[in-house]
Amino acid sequence: MESLVTLGLSTLSLFGFYALLALGMGLVFGQLGVVNVAHGEFVMVGAYAMYAFDAVPFPLRVLVAVVLGVALSLLTERAILRKLYVRGMLATLLAMWGLAIVLRQLAEAVFGATPRSVASPVQGSVEVLGVQYPAYRLVVALVSLAVVAVALIVVYRTSLGLKLRASIDNRDMAAVLGIPPRLMIAGTFAVGTTLAVLAGALQSPVLGLTPGLGVAFLAPAFFAVLVVRPGSLAGPVMGALVVALLSSLLRRYLTETVADLFFFAALVVLIAVRPAGLSWRLPRWSSTRSKQPA
Amino acid sequence: MLELAGLSGGYRDARVVNDLDLRIRPGEVVGLLGRNGVGKTTLLKTVFGLCRLFSGEVRVDGRAVRPGRPELLARAGFSLMPDDRGVFPSLTVEQNLRLAARRDYDPPVDVRSVYPLLADRADQLAGTLSGGQKQQLGLARAMLAGSRLIAVDEFSQGLQPSVVDESLTALQALAASGVAVLVVEQGPEIPLRFCDRILVMVKGGIVLDASAADLRADPSRLTDLLVVG
Amino acid sequence: MVVHTFEAAGVIRRRRLAVAGASALLLALSACGGSVGGGDSAEGGDEQGPVKIGMLAPITGPAAPEGIALQRGFDLAIEHINDAGGVFGQPVEVVFIDDQADPATATQAAQRLVQQEDVDYIFGTITDDTTIAAANVAEQAGVPMSQAIATALDFCSPHFWPFGETPTQLLTDLVPRMVEEFGPNVALVGNDYVFPRTYHEVSRQLIEEAGGTVVAEEYAPLGTSDWQPVINRLGSAAPDWILSAVVGGDAVSFVQQADQFGLLENRGLTGVSVDQQFYPALGALLDGRNQVVRYSDQLPGDVNEQFVADYRAAYGTEDPIPGVAGNAYDGMRFIAEAFEQAGSTDADAVSAEIAELEFEGLGGEMTFDPDNHVALAPMYLTRIDGGAYAIEEELGVISDDQVKDCG
Numbered sequence: 001m002e003s004l005v006t007l008g009l010s011t012l013s014l015f016g017f018y019a020l021l022a023l024g025m026g027l028v029f030g031q032l033g034v035v036n037v038a039h040g041e042f043v044m045v046g047a048y049a050m051y052a053f054d055a056v057p058f059p060l061r062v063l064v065a066v067v068l069g070v071a072l073s074l075l076t077e078r079a080i081l082r083k084l085y086v087r088g089m090l091a092t093l094l095a096m097w098g099l100a101i102v103l104r105q106l107a108e109a110v111f112g113a114t115p116r117s118v119a120s121p122v123q124g125s126v127e128v129l130g131v132q133y134p135a136y137r138l139v140v141a142l143v144s145l146a147v148v149a150v151a152l153i154v155v156y157r158t159s160l161g162l163k164l165r166a167s168i169d170n171r172d173m174a175a176v177l178g179i180p181p182r183l184m185i186a187g188t189f190a191v192g193t194t195l196a197v198l199a200g201a202l203q204s205p206v207l208g209l210t211p212g213l214g215v216a217f218l219a220p221a222f223f224a225v226l227v228v229r230p231g232s233l234a235g236p237v238m239g240a241l242v243v244a245l246l247s248s249l250l251r252r253y254l255t256e257t258v259a260d261l262f263f264f265a266a267l268v269v270l271i272a273v274r275p276a277g278l279s280w281r282l283p284r285w286s287s288t289r290s291k292q293p294a
Numbered sequence: 295m296l297e298l299a300g301l302s303g304g305y306r307d308a309r310v311v312n313d314l315d316l317r318i319r320p321g322e323v324v325g326l327l328g329r330n331g332v333g334k335t336t337l338l339k340t341v342f343g344l345c346r347l348f349s350g351e352v353r354v355d356g357r358a359v360r361p362g363r364p365e366l367l368a369r370a371g372f373s374l375m376p377d378d379r380g381v382f383p384s385l386t387v388e389q390n391l392r393l394a395a396r397r398d399y400d401p402p403v404d405v406r407s408v409y410p411l412l413a414d415r416a417d418q419l420a421g422t423l424s425g426g427q428k429q430q431l432g433l434a435r436a437m438l439a440g441s442r443l444i445a446v447d448e449f450s451q452g453l454q455p456s457v458v459d460e461s462l463t464a465l466q467a468l469a470a471s472g473v474a475v476l477v478v479e480q481g482p483e484i485p486l487r488f489c490d491r492i493l494v495m496v497k498g499g500i501v502l503d504a505s506a507a508d509l510r511a512d513p514s515r516l517t518d519l520l521v522v523g
Numbered sequence: 524m525v526v527h528t529f530e531a532a533g534v535i536r537r538r539r540l541a542v543a544g545a546s547a548l549l550l551a552l553s554a555c556g557g558s559v560g561g562g563d564s565a566e567g568g569d570e571q572g573p574v575k576i577g578m579l580a581p582i583t584g585p586a587a588p589e590g591i592a593l594q595r596g597f598d599l600a601i602e603h604i605n606d607a608g609g610v611f612g613q614p615v616e617v618v619f620i621d622d623q624a625d626p627a628t629a630t631q632a633a634q635r636l637v638q639q640e641d642v643d644y645i646f647g648t649i650t651d652d653t654t655i656a657a658a659n660v661a662e663q664a665g666v667p668m669s670q671a672i673a674t675a676l677d678f679c680s681p682h683f684w685p686f687g688e689t690p691t692q693l694l695t696d697l698v699p700r701m702v703e704e705f706g707p708n709v710a711l712v713g714n715d716y717v718f719p720r721t722y723h724e725v726s727r728q729l730i731e732e733a734g735g736t737v738v739a740e741e742y743a744p745l746g747t748s749d750w751q752p753v754i755n756r757l758g759s760a761a762p763d764w765i766l767s768a769v770v771g772g773d774a775v776s777f778v779q780q781a782d783q784f785g786l787l788e789n790r791g792l793t794g795v796s797v798d799q800q801f802y803p804a805l806g807a808l809l810d811g812r813n814q815v816v817r818y819s820d821q822l823p824g825d826v827n828e829q830f831v832a833d834y835r836a837a838y839g840t841e842d843p844i845p846g847v848a849g850n851a852y853d854g855m856r857f858i859a860e861a862f863e864q865a866g867s868t869d870a871d872a873v874s875a876e877i878a879e880l881e882f883e884g885l886g887g888e889m890t891f892d893p894d895n896h897v898a899l900a901p902m903y904l905t906r907i908d909g910g911a912y913a914i915e916e917e918l919g920v921i922s923d924d925q926v927k928d929c930g
Contacts, residue, residue, distance in 0.1 A: 006755055013751070108583070113582075114588050114804070115588060115800070115804040117775055117779055117804035120783065125783075137783070206776065206779060208748075208773060208775025208779065208804060209804070210775075212587070212772070213748065256715065256747060256753060257743065259752075
């Protein structure tokens with residue numbers, strides 16, 4: 001019983017983190033057709049923002065990180081991605097890969113390579129069904145899942161969300177119905193990557209901050225997006241649950257290294273047996289101009 | 295109202311529509327005819343900002359529309375049903391319609407009674423409709439959104455004759471309220487029967503622009519341009 | 524003073540212009556054990572060209588924190604050597620390459636150093652796999668090489684002289700003290716690669732010798748950010764203290780999360796994870812804990828004081844100076860001295876001098892065991908106190924009788 005509770009709690013805390021990452025990555029992939037390989041670096045930016053503005057109270061500091069994330073992602077979309085959509089997925093992937101390197105080196109130049117940390121705003125632990133668990137982890141898991149829930153409600157229950165989904169389905173037609181495509185693209189990218197920045201800010205008190213810290217988070221986010229039915233924006237959240245559960249189950253019963261091996265093997269198998277997991281469709285906005293008339 | 299001046303459009307490096315001039319007045323019902331590949335679809339897409347504009351202007355009420363911004367024309371009350379119907383497959387029929395509805399425009403026809411199917415299947419995902427059903431959804435959306443002009447590509451594709459008639463009646467009612475209608479067809483029958491004015495395109499340009507009444511009297515002028523060979 | 528020229532292949536050359544004043548020369552050389560008479564070195568200078576050192580350090584990538592500290596200590600040594608007149612009366616030249624902690628990159632870099640740059644000595648790399656990669660190239664080319672960070676290498680060659688502390692040197696005094704202070708039940712944790720595993724092989728033996736028991740032993744891959752399962756397993760084994768060979772950013776994640784999960788309550792913690800480079804991030808979590816080091820910025824003596832002052836001025840940091848920086852500083856000065864003594868850049872002559880040299884390092888006399896090439900220098904027990912790794916006790920030189928084939 002106790003070990004089950006422990007398992008549940010660690011799954012919950014991983015799920016909260018991965019859900020934010022996967023939702024953001026799924027949004028960006030769905031709307032822009034961009035595989036954001038710099039997603040982990042946006043997590044790193046969020047964590048370092050928390051370190052840099054040490055003097056600001058924690059909740060306000062999260063807000064600062066979010067504002068910074070929005071600014072950085074709008075700049076990225078404007079300066080890097082906008083010109084590259086027409087060149088296809090590989091071009092944007094490589095550009096984001098380059099951005100990831102730049103962000104890492106920038107962090108190293110500004111903050112140095114010595115690991116840093118962020119103090120937790122909530123100390124101590126709480127008892128959950130007989131198991132002591134760090135209070136901050138619980139708080140952060142619940143906050144993360146609440147943000148994910150709000151995001152999904154916006155996507156599925158508001159007119160803005162309807163426009164977003166229409167734009168993902170068929171960006172040209174959405175434009176013809178008055179939904180501005182550039183705004184949808186820039187807005188989705190900003191929201192998607194800012195979710196990663198937020199995740200980094202929230203996780204910062206449990207992480208050792210190094211410029212390379214984001215690298216480890218790309219794979220779980222990517223797999224969470226891959227394992228589920230494409231096109232649905234709730235899908236990556238389900239995927240995050242699968243990934244979190246798989247990870248904590250394996251690591252509960254196996255040594256870390258073996259669990260890691262099985263984890264990636266299991267995900268590859270899962271995707272192989274569900275080849276419909278992902279269709280590499282090009283964003284329509286970019287493809288119309290290159291398509292010849294039928 | 296809508297004016298195309300020296301319009302040239304196409305794809306990346308292929309010019310399909312060449313230096314085309316055209317005016318469409320409010321309430322006018324215009325049929326655009328031409329064989330496959332003469333540039334009818336490209337013309338519509340260029341007007342609506344979905345194709346590359348090489349030169350020329352699209353003007354609304356005498357003012358040029360910024361190229362590459364389809365949403366601006368949409369906000370001015372211009373709607374297009376593209377040849378692939380452009381329904382949003384992962385949204386329901388009702389959601390598709392809701393996206394087309396305009397706060398400041400209530401069309402004089404009720405699309406849900408023109409196409410009862412859309413009310414029956416309101417909660418069905420549009421991606422699961424048949425081709426003819428998608429066509430009805432596409433037409434309904436175009437009618438909801440087009441307060442000033444409705445452009446329909448491949449108007450009759452997949453539609454039963456009875457639904458074609460219902461649609462024509464609805465479009466006529468809309469035209470009577472001052473909405474311009476532009477329908478693209480392969481064959482001359484429907485435009486001859488229904489339009490005020492007929493345009494024929496050959497190789498990216500308009501070669502015939504005549505009133506439908508004149509052409510009904512002398513259909514050979516029209517059929518010569520459409521017959522292959 | 525420093526001229527950087529960026530070349531296509533990512534090589535940064537640093538040439539330091541010597542500001543050789545007689546007083547500076549005297550000052551620096553007087554600090555060295557077997558200091559060289561002016562006449563000898565001047566004679567050598569007539570025949571020998573400048574000594575050229577190839578420097579490899581992962582200043583980007585996962586080992587960057589250690590790589591940068593290594594580079595800093597090394598750069599200061601070069602600066603001080605050249606300020607004091609260089610070697611053979613000429614400034615030492617340095618060709619720097621970032622090995623990115625990647626063995627393939629390290630191999631290429633070492634090849635470039637020996638083939639194109641024609642260096643006389645290779646210094647550096649952090650991770651053992653890159654060290655072996657570079658050392659193999661160096662050995663084939665007959666170029667001597669040294670590294671400077673705590674190491675579990677079993678690689679050796681006639682011209683390979685590692686300055687890093689061995690697990691035995693780090694643990695021999697630490698383990699019995701921890702058993703005495705906290706109790707016999709010990710949990711071992713580390714990242715999953717050669718060094719932590721070797722470190723813990725040694726620690727397990729020492730724990731058993733001290734009458735203790737290893738109650739848990741856990742390894743996680745480098746780059747692990749979530750330590751919950753490991754912490755759960757360690758916690759359920761109810762250890763009295765934890766010996767951690769978790770490194771890099773992982774060390775911070777692990778110690779922080781261990782604290783949040785209550786694993787550190789009333790328990791001892793020591794090992795690689797409490798090293799100086801983690802203090803800025805872990806701070807209060809490390810205060811009051813013990814660590815055995817060869818280098819601490821708290822070491823007494825003018826030479827160390829000067830080094831600390833220069834280090835802080837050059838790099839603008841008040842953080843504890845990492846041990847690898849001290850080792851690199853001592854190591855490079857040791858090598859320069861060996862070159863001077865040998866009077867030539869001939870590898871055999873230089874290695875012969877290294878094997879016999881008695882060098883006054885920052886923490887005391889430094890020599891090499893001529894048989895297994897283990898660097899020998901006094902070790903210190905420190906207590907961490909507000910960022911100072913304060914010396915509690917000098918432990919003397921700790922020999923390591925591991926058998927290595929260095930012939």
